[in-house]
Amino acid sequence: MTLKQLQQHLLEQTLGNTLALEFIEQLRPCGELAPKQQILIYQQNAFAARQTVLLSTYAVCVQILGERYFKHICKAYIYATPSTHIDLNLYGETFPDYLAEQLLRQEALKDFPYLPDLALLEWHFHRLFFVANVPEFDFAAFAHIETGNQHHLQFHLAESCFFMPSDFPVLSLWRSHKAANPTSTMPAGDEYYCIYRQQGDMLIDDISSDLFTLLQGITQGWTLGTMCQHNLDSLLPQLIEKGWVSRFSIAHV
Amino acid sequence: MIDSSAAQHHPISGCGIGLRAPHVHEIITTHPDIPWLEILADNYLAEGGLILEHIQEIAQRYPIAMHCVGLSIGSAEQPDLDYCKKLKQLAENINACWISDHLCFSSLGGHYSHDLLPFPLNRQTLALCVQRIDQIQQLLGQPILLENISSYMHYAASSMSEIEFICALTDLTDCQLLVDANNLYVNHVNKGLDIDEFITHLPHHRVKEIHLAGFQPMVNFLLDAHNQPVADPVWELYARLLNYCPDTPTLIEWDNDIPTLDVLLAEAKKADSISQHPISDDIETVATASA
Numbered sequence: 001m002t003l004k005q006l007q008q009h010l011l012e013q014t015l016g017n018t019l020a021l022e023f024i025e026q027l028r029p030c031g032e033l034a035p036k037q038q039i040l041i042y043q044q045n046a047f048a049a050r051q052t053v054l055l056s057t058y059a060v061c062v063q064i065l066g067e068r069y070f071k072h073i074c075k076a077y078i079y080a081t082p083s084t085h086i087d088l089n090l091y092g093e094t095f096p097d098y099l100a101e102q103l104l105r106q107e108a109l110k111d112f113p114y115l116p117d118l119a120l121l122e123w124h125f126h127r128l129f130f131v132a133n134v135p136e137f138d139f140a141a142f143a144h145i146e147t148g149n150q151h152h153l154q155f156h157l158a159e160s161c162f163f164m165p166s167d168f169p170v171l172s173l174w175r176s177h178k179a180a181n182p183t184s185t186m187p188a189g190d191e192y193y194c195i196y197r198q199q200g201d202m203l204i205d206d207i208s209s210d211l212f213t214l215l216q217g218i219t220q221g222w223t224l225g226t227m228c229q230h231n232l233d234s235l236l237p238q239l240i241e242k243g244w245v246s247r248f249s250i251a252h253v
Numbered sequence: 254m255i256d257s258s259a260a261q262h263h264p265i266s267g268c269g270i271g272l273r274a275p276h277v278h279e280i281i282t283t284h285p286d287i288p289w290l291e292i293l294a295d296n297y298l299a300e301g302g303l304i305l306e307h308i309q310e311i312a313q314r315y316p317i318a319m320h321c322v323g324l325s326i327g328s329a330e331q332p333d334l335d336y337c338k339k340l341k342q343l344a345e346n347i348n349a350c351w352i353s354d355h356l357c358f359s360s361l362g363g364h365y366s367h368d369l370l371p372f373p374l375n376r377q378t379l380a381l382c383v384q385r386i387d388q389i390q391q392l393l394g395q396p397i398l399l400e401n402i403s404s405y406m407h408y409a410a411s412s413m414s415e416i417e418f419i420c421a422l423t424d425l426t427d428c429q430l431l432v433d434a435n436n437l438y439v440n441h442v443n444k445g446l447d448i449d450e451f452i453t454h455l456p457h458h459r460v461k462e463i464h465l466a467g468f469q470p471m472v473n474f475l476l477d478a479h480n481q482p483v484a485d486p487v488w489e490l491y492a493r494l495l496n497y498c499p500d501t502p503t504l505i506e507w508d509n510d511i512p513t514l515d516v517l518l519a520e521a522k523k524a525d526s527i528s529q530h531p532i533s534d535d536i537e538t539v540a541t542a543s544a
């Protein structure tokens with residue numbers, strides 16, 4: 001077995017929950033530890049590290065499901081999802097999608113249809129803490145845009161913000177749990193949120209459907225002309241002020 | 254015999270603590286008296302974000318050492334040069350005292366274990382590590398510190414002891430050492446590592462830092478869990494190490510079930526008092542002789 005094969009075996013077993021005979025054969029007893037137990041120690045360490053991160057990132061989901069059930073739910077996810085980021089803090093990006101799949105499969109989750117949205121909100125609130133700062137909007141350059149180009153202006157969203165819709169009031173739920181005052185009422189309704197970082201603070205705003213449509217339009221490459229057609233251009237200054245729009249460019253006509 | 258070249262200049266002194274998220278706010282706002290801090294550099298490699306702002310603020314007041322788990326020195330793959338560049342940039346940004354990593358591999362094929370995985374210690378892996386370390390040190394523009402890991406594995410392909418491997422590696426690459434006293438003790442109990450051999454053969458002049466941490470006793474082994482106070486036998490081992498490597502900057506590592514800052518600082522004070530009142534390595538012999 002080459003060194004690379006040996007390391008591949010160990011890494012695969014460390015991140016999963018299986019044991020490979022051909023790797024076990026490469027080991028000798030280590031003190032009182034038989035070869036199988038040697039591998040299990042690494043498996044358990046790697047599992048615990050990823051579980052700890054999920055418990056912390058998805059803290060409100062944990063509160064809602066209870067730690068024991070949350071751990072049960074995330075077990076299969078952890079074994080199926082190796083970490084692909086050098087920073088362990090960024091493990092668990094796909095966990096909200098996994099929860100959405102589990103909703104369809106697990107009877108016990110049927111009372112928690114809002115869980116994937118809540119998890120998505122928690123993930124981005126956590127992730128944006130680590131995202132690079134965005135440069136200030138260049139008002140001087142903006143003031144010098146030629147009139148003929150104004151309709152072709154395109155705006156770009158800051159990396160330090162993320163917006164999402166939800167059919168459930170997950171923001172109120174999240175806030176009530178963070179305030180240690182959990183609410184159990186969960187009326188359905190259209191909700192739109194923007195999660196962002198502003199001058200050292202992590203924030204979440206409840207936004208209007210118009211603002212949400214505009215943010216969506218911006219990601220699709222709407223020009224200022226298109227925003228005017230949708231009667232949404234008047235909302236643009238708000239986005240710039242909040243720091244959600246960080247820069248502009250002129251679309252090639 | 255104690256290596257006379259062990260008395261040397263260190264850019265920092267005393268016992269620091271590993272900077273962990275629950276203490277960041279307190280350190281920024283109350284400026285506790287801590288001689289230096291060590292960060293897990295892998296958590297600070299984003300191009301920005303609040304976490305980087307916090308560390309820049311802390312770096313203005315405290316010397317900072319960078320500790321990594323991502324260099325994957327023993328990996329059969331080429332080193333991640335982008336990662337090395339980010340480390341270098343961060344080191345410049347916060348004026349880091351030095352950069353350390355472990356004698357292990359931690360990733361392969363884009364998958365990260367976030368653990369310190371052992372590899373067989375033999376001539377082949379020695380040559381591989383020498384090549385990796387040369388490349389990394391050249392890129393970073395400075396020697397790195399390598400730390401001995403706690404390992405729960407014994408490979409049939411290993412043909413060198415840990416200290417043999419470390420001596421050869423430091424000779425061939427001029428890298429420096431971070432000796433983790435807890436890892437030494439854990440390996441002594443779990444795998445029968447000969448502590449006397451390790452300490453006496455260690456190239457003492459290369460030891461730039463010592464780690465102290467707590468282990469968790471399991472049914473038939475000790476787990477290097479970093480979740481409790483430093484155990485008595487590790488304090489004793491630390492005192493012995495200091496006979497050979499006096500005044501070496503020391504660090505309390507506590508990563509799980511993290512206590513309040515004052516608990517960590519009390520551990521650091523204890524280390525300082527041991528360092529300031531060294532005991533002779535001969536004490537045991539003298540005591541036995543006079544008994």
Ligand SMILES: [Fe+2]
Nearest residue numbers: 400433464506
């Ligand atoms: Fe250590």
